[in-house]
Structure formats: structure tokens, C-alpha cells
Amino acid sequence: MKNTRGIVWGGLLVMIGLYWLLRNMGLVHIQWDQVLPYWPVLLIVAGALLLVSGGERGASGGVVGLLIILAVFGGIINRTDRAFDRNNWNFGWNDHDDDDYDYDGHEDDGDRDDDRDGDDERENGKWKKPINGSYKYEMEDFIQKANFHLEGGAGSFSLNGNTDKLFEASTKSSIVGFLSNTSINKLDNSATVNLKMEEGNVKIKNGKINNEAKIQLNEKPVWNIDLGIGAGKGNFDFSNYKVEKLKVSTGVADMDIRMGDKLSNADIDIEAGVASVTVEIPRSVGCEMFMDGALNAKSMDDLHKVGNGHYRSDGFDNAVKKIVIHFEGGLTSVNIKRY
Known part of the structure; x- marks a missing residue:
């Protein structure tokens, strides 16, 4: 030995x-x-x-x-x-004392607000104003289904509450701005909303990075949501939304996800690297989870192991409403909570 x-x-x-x-x-x-x-x-x-x-x-x-x-x-x-x-992000550590951040290109589909506030960054002896953005798209009566795609790179992201718009978001960044576009399809009564950070080669000094996006969606459509976050913090409360499918891709992040019981069936697909992921599920909903990956720490509230990497809540087969989770991870902390 x-x-x-x-x-x-x-x-x-x-x-x-x-x-x-x-x-x-x-x-x-x-x-x-x-x-x-x-x-x-x-x-x-x-x-x-x-x-x-x-x-x-x-x-x-x-x-x-x-x-x-x-x-x-x-x-x-x-x-x-x-x-x-x-998310097409390349991160490089900057060991020099000159430029805090490097980025290239500006293209913004929202309204950018450059008013200075207390969170301004100082670069080369001069104040560098944060890039603020406001994005929205009006809700139209024919929209019954909608897709939302977030490509967040690194930062802090939250989604909760309700808006009479189809979608609205406020963003703030000391590095690069955000881009947003919305397309509609009247033939199938649907809409697709995209929100992503501008592409660039970001150099981080002393691990300091400041990106923030606060998002709200309309509660009426049935949503198909795709979240991509490289690193940072994500707080997503979908309890008031009709989420049919949720896909989450993250690298090094702390993710809190809260689901609701607005639909009979919902699917969640999570792919994580080195992350902490917490998913809250209503006790009124049957929950089933399939886990694939090594070295994953697990906390399963009210879920019982029925096979290799397979977990279920009591009475899942007879539950009127169900949520099925597919999880694939590396070195990840996974927590399933019931509320």
C-alpha cells in the first residue's frame, strides 16, 4: 500500500x-x-x-x-x-499595475446610461464610468410561448418578479456592455429574447470584476429558458413563471434556482463544472433527478435513491405535477430543497 x-x-x-x-x-x-x-x-x-x-x-x-x-x-x-x-469568454490574469481591464468593441441594442455614481472605477488616474443599460420589449397579446437566452460570462445575475412587458432588464458593468434582441413569430405565437454580454478579451486584476444584470419576464407565456454563466453568482426565482424547460450551463458559479408549480410537467437540464447549485422545488410537485458525474456532494431533501445516480420523491408516479432534473457535473455541490 x-x-x-x-x-x-x-x-x-x-x-x-x-x-x-x-x-x-x-x-x-x-x-x-x-x-x-x-x-x-x-x-x-x-x-x-x-x-x-x-x-x-x-x-x-x-x-x-x-x-x-x-x-x-x-x-x-x-x-x-x-x-x-x-459564452465565448477568454479570461487572463493581469499581474501589471497599469490597465485594470481591456475590452474591444461597443454595440448596444439597449439604452446605455453613463451617469457617474459611487461605483465608478479608477483607471490610469482617471475615473472610468460604468456602462449601464436598460432593455425591454413590449408584450403582445398573441404571444403564448417564449424563449429566453442569457449568455452572461462572469458576474452577478438575478431573475425574479413580474413585468407587464414581455421582458425587461437593467444591467451594469465596469468591463463591457450587454447586447439584447427580440424576435417574434406570429405563425406559432412565439417570441425569442436574447441577452448577452459583449464579446471581448477581459483581463482581470486582483480578481476584481463587476457585472450585474437584473431581469424580469412576463408571467403569461410558457417559457423555455437557457442560462449560460461562466463564473459568479446566479439567483433565479421562476416560482411565478410557467417554465416548461430550463437549461443551465455554468463553470465556476454559485447558482440558486427556485421553481414553481404552474405547469403539469417541467424539465431541468444542468451542466456544471466547479460550482454550487441549489434547486428549490415545491412540495406539491413530484421530483425526479438523474445525476451523472464524479465527486459531487449531494443534499437531497425529500428525495430517495432508487438507483445509481437516480433519485425520486415519495409518490412521484402518482403526482399530478412533476419536475424532472438531469444533472451533469464535475466537482459540484448539489442541493435539492423542498418548500
């Missing part, structure tokens, strides 16, 4: 040290975004070694353990990167 542990930890230290030495000497440069998707190969090699060795401990056991550890971390990092890439 001690020999196996020595091989695992010794191998990790040798690989990490060798990589950084060669990197500092300019002899190696790895495109990790092209390598990480192939992390399952490590599990295949580990399985093959176990078959060849017949499961015996020793040197082969240490190598297998090393491969499994590398595969787990490779999968977690790859999943986090996928959530960031979904």
Missing part, C-alpha cells in the same frame, strides 16, 4: 515538475483546450493495465491510481472550460 501511494504521489510530482521545467525553458507548449477533451483515454489505459496485471497491487496499481487521478482532474477542468467557452 505504501509503495502504491509513493508511486502515485511521486509520479504526480515528477510530471508536474517536468512539465513546468520544460515550459520555462521554452521547450514545450501544450494547447490544453485541444488535449483535455481526450481525458477518457487515461481511464482506458488504467483499465487495460488492470486487466493485464490481473488486479495485483504494486507498481501497476500505483500507475493505475496515478492515471485515474489525472483523468478525474482532466474531466473536471474540461467541463469547466466548456462552460466558459460556451
Whole structure:
């Protein structure tokens, strides 16, 4: 056992040290975004070694353990990167003392307000005004179904309350602005609303970033919602909305989601990297959850395990209203709460 542990930890230290030495000497440069998707190969090699060795401990056991550890971390990092890439955001740490933020391009479909307030940032000795935005689209009587897509990059995002508009949002950012557009389809009585941060190469200094979006939707349509947040905080209260489908993609974020009981059936699809996700479900609704992923901490209020990664609330089969959750995560804290 001690020999196996020595091989695992010794191998990790040798690989990490060798990589950084060669990197500092300019002899190696790895495109990790092209390598990480192939992390399952490590599990295949580990399985093959176990078959060849017949499961015996020793040197082969240490190598297998090393491969499994590398595969787990490779999968977690790859999943986090996928959530960031979904929003076309590239983050780079800035160790210099000059420019706090770099961004390129401005294009705004909303009303931008540049009034200075107490949250202004200081850059190169001058005050840098925050970029404020206001977005809205009027509700039309024929709209019965609506889609809402949020691409948030990094920041703080909230959705709650009701508006007589189809959609409205107020945003504030010290980095880049937001873009919004709405399209309608009278043939199927539907509308599609998009809200996304402007694309850019953001450099963050000392981990400081300030983006905020407060969103409200109309309660009348049946909503199909797609949320993409790379990093930050998300607080989404859908309890007053008719949400038929909800998709959440996040990298490194703290997500609070509250569902309601306005429809007979609702589906939730969550893909998370290194995150904390809390989903609140009414006790009047039957809940079923399918979980896929390693190293996920779980807290299931009123849900019981019925299979591998499969959980259900009591009386789910006979429940009049149901919510089904599909969760796929890396190193994630998952909490299901009933209210």
C-alpha cells in the first residue's frame, strides 16, 4: 500500500515538475483546450493495465491510481472550460499595475446610461464610468410561448418578479456592455429574447470584476429558458413563471434556482463544472433527478435513491405535477430543497 501511494504521489510530482521545467525553458507548449477533451483515454489505459496485471497491487496499481487521478482532474477542468467557452469568454490574469481591464468593441441594442455614481472605477488616474443599460420589449397579446437566452460570462445575475412587458432588464458593468434582441413569430405565437454580454478579451486584476444584470419576464407565456454563466453568482426565482424547460450551463458559479408549480410537467437540464447549485422545488410537485458525474456532494431533501445516480420523491408516479432534473457535473455541490 505504501509503495502504491509513493508511486502515485511521486509520479504526480515528477510530471508536474517536468512539465513546468520544460515550459520555462521554452521547450514545450501544450494547447490544453485541444488535449483535455481526450481525458477518457487515461481511464482506458488504467483499465487495460488492470486487466493485464490481473488486479495485483504494486507498481501497476500505483500507475493505475496515478492515471485515474489525472483523468478525474482532466474531466473536471474540461467541463469547466466548456462552460466558459460556451459564452465565448477568454479570461487572463493581469499581474501589471497599469490597465485594470481591456475590452474591444461597443454595440448596444439597449439604452446605455453613463451617469457617474459611487461605483465608478479608477483607471490610469482617471475615473472610468460604468456602462449601464436598460432593455425591454413590449408584450403582445398573441404571444403564448417564449424563449429566453442569457449568455452572461462572469458576474452577478438575478431573475425574479413580474413585468407587464414581455421582458425587461437593467444591467451594469465596469468591463463591457450587454447586447439584447427580440424576435417574434406570429405563425406559432412565439417570441425569442436574447441577452448577452459583449464579446471581448477581459483581463482581470486582483480578481476584481463587476457585472450585474437584473431581469424580469412576463408571467403569461410558457417559457423555455437557457442560462449560460461562466463564473459568479446566479439567483433565479421562476416560482411565478410557467417554465416548461430550463437549461443551465455554468463553470465556476454559485447558482440558486427556485421553481414553481404552474405547469403539469417541467424539465431541468444542468451542466456544471466547479460550482454550487441549489434547486428549490415545491412540495406539491413530484421530483425526479438523474445525476451523472464524479465527486459531487449531494443534499437531497425529500428525495430517495432508487438507483445509481437516480433519485425520486415519495409518490412521484402518482403526482399530478412533476419536475424532472438531469444533472451533469464535475466537482459540484448539489442541493435539492423542498418548500
